[in-house]
Amino acid sequence: MDNAQIAKALEEMAELLEFRGENPFRIRAYQNGAKAIRELGESVAAVLSDPERDLAKIPGIGKTLVEKCQTLVETGSLPQLEELRKAVPAVVIQMARIPGLGAKKAVKLREELGIESLGDLRKACQEDQVAGLKGFGKKTQSAILDGLAIAEEAASRIYWSQADGLARAISDHMQKCKAITKMEWAGSYRRGRDTVGDLDLLVVASDREAAMDHLATYPDVSQTIGRGETKISIRLDKAFQLDMRCVEEDEFGAALQYFTGSQAHNIHTRKIAKEKGLKINEYGVFKIDDDTKIAGTTEKDVYEVIGLPWIPPELREDRLEFKLAQDGKLPTLVELKDIRGDLHMHTTATDGTHTIRDMADAAIERGLSYIAITDHSKRVSMAMGLDEKRLRQQWAVIDEIRNEYQGRLTILKGIECDILEAGGMDLADDCLAEADWVLASIHYGQKQPRDQITERMIGAIENPNVTAIAHPTGRLLNRRPAYEIDMDQVMAAAKQHGKFMELNANPARLDLNDLHLAKAKALGIPIVINTDAHSIDGLDVMGYGIIQARRGGLVAKDVANTQDWPELKKLIDVQH
């Protein structure tokens, strides 16, 4: 079992324990343990099998969780988890996904009314049975009926890029409200997570009612879920939720810090405050003994009074940021303006919609100094992938065009060469050797067993003509999981053979993810952030990759294409 699978098992333990009404701190301990393992930069199985190492030394993992990990690694399952699965019926878990229903009420509904399906629940509501239960009422009953529709729509997380579109449109709308003097987005959107589950908006307003009224008039609002003196929650089309919170000017920094999260980051922040005799809430930082307020206007103040520098939102996951902050070693994260080139894009030769010249002109407009044309190789027949002959023809064209762009843009002869199902590269080595830039990637045989697909990937890394691995895990957010691949082995091989790894900036990919990027950085593997553009517009996704890179803690020098091509070329030669 790999770390992700172990973490998932522990998370499920936490979820199920919640339904059993367990001690909340025990539940959190399982969540913390799962997080620690998911973010651990090395394999749990490897640590366990090394007599020199002790898994319990990792914060959040104690004696009990070590035993659980051992059982999971050795047997692939966990008896306590199996028992809990039997003890907590699936329908209870389904019911708890309905907004407004949680573990306690879901359990009660099943026990008191014998609900065994969401259909039963709907019927019970329609027959007015729910409103009579203690702790329930008419409003809860009708909220459940509304919620059933939402639960069935499975309001999933949306891509960061989609959240960004919504947020920008809503910002435009809210700016028309004169009562609002300050506004900022918070939550996982501000932290730049690859997907976003809801939007959090923070405002300072001279008239709170007016600000809330204004939000409620946004055209896509389908429902107001709740509204109080300081907060309004609405549902946008497709069940997506937005919370807006109104605060005072001198609370804005504290509120922004608070609502940006993550939850784990906030818990850690407040623990540090508490140790200093301070208390942090969304209104400010206060002395515990006499309740004096000592900060709150800006986020910077909030961090400073507990002895920390301001921490970039992308790093606020309670991973390494507190240690880095305390040691004064917070990185200056990479920015979009640092990017000099784009090393993955397609043209009309395969499945792109624009020509080499179109892409070159668009790259110049975007301030780039070099691009690599990397069309598909022949195995990707659906995209009319290139064989050696057609590829060499394309390169001949590039040779001709290069002169036109001399001094403005360097156009590199590249290829995105498939790693074949049986292993090996899709194009002959003598051909690949003529390229300036060779990406290797997997498009077929994605469901192969772990050992096989890992071996294929490592085979490509060992090929001296390959420069970088493109979209190394193959994941498509919300659509397709990553390949079953041993990234520890893949990264070790990349390190050994001096290969680059791609951060594919396509908002549905963002592959490598933040944790893999952090690991690659720790190993010293150079990252290239590429758009994988299939059209001119596709070049504009670079920013999404930058945010992901920031979440991985990358600085400009960790990203190879922040250098100009001559320097990058030298780096390639040294690496190989």
Added chain:
DNA sequence: GCCGTTTTCGGCCCGACTGTTTTCAGTCG
């Protein structure tokens, strides 16, 4: 279940809102 330059027991971040209550539990973030 984890953790400990006060502790191996007794803490564990903090508050808004709702609906059902009549002082609070449940849910959410």
